[in-house]
Amino acid sequence: MFPSGTRTWYRWSTYDDESAIKRQIIAITEMVNQNYQWMGIAKSPREARKLILEGKLAVVLGIETDNLGNFKTASYNWNDNVGPAINHWWL
C-alpha cells in the first residue's frame, strides 16, 4: 500500500489507526478479489469450510491495533501524530 523504498509514508498519508484499518480492509479485499481462483474471504464457518473444501485459502479478516475505532477518553493523552515521535525513539 505504501511506496516502495521509502519509510516516510506518514508524511503524505493519514496514519491514525482507524484510517489504517479502513485502507487495509480495502486493500486485502481487492487482493482477494484479484486472486479469487485460489483464495476467498470467509465470513462464517460455513464459508470457510466451503473455501477449504474447494482447495482455496480461507481468509479471515482481522484487526489488531492500538486504538480500535480511534476511540479514546478525554482524559487520555493520545497522540495520533506519532510518526515523527517514533522516529525520535527508534531511528
Added chain:
Amino acid sequence: MNDVNADQFLENKLNEYYIDGVRQITPIHYITGVFGGAAVFRGELAANQFTFNNNVSVRSGLSNRIPYSLFSDYTTLLFASNPLLTKAGYEQRILKQGGGTELSTINAARMTSIGVKLINKMMTKGFIIDSEHMGYDTKDDFFSCGHKKLSGDFFSYRSSWIEL
C-alpha cells in the same frame, strides 16, 4: 467516548466492521487505552507508551514469578539504542502502584467498563476475540467476561502476559 455514549459508538463501529467482513479483532495492542491495559513487560513496550505521552502504571509481579524487569531493559537495551531517553526520564514515567518498584512489570490498569462493554458486544455478534497483548489484570477481567457469557472467546497463540 465515555460510559454514557459508549454503547452506541461501539455498536455502530462493530456493525461497520462486521459489514466490512471483519470477523476477528485484537482490541488491545501495545498501548494502554480506553478498553484496558496492554502487557507492559518489556522496556520497549513501556517506551511505546511514553511515545504517546502517557505514563506506565505498574504493580509488583514478584508473587507471579514474572522474571522481566523494566529497569534492566532500560539499562541493557533502551539506553544503548537511544541515549536521549535518560534513566531519570524513564523512571519518572513509571508510576508504581501498591508494592510496585522499578522492577515491576505488571500493568496496573484493569479492563475498563468500556472495555467490558466492547467484549460483551463482540461475543454477542460472534467476533473472534484475540486476547493477545492484554495486560495480566486486564486479561483476568477478560476471562471473567468470557466465563459469564459462556461464548466462544478465543485465546491466541501465546500467553499474553509474557510479551516478548
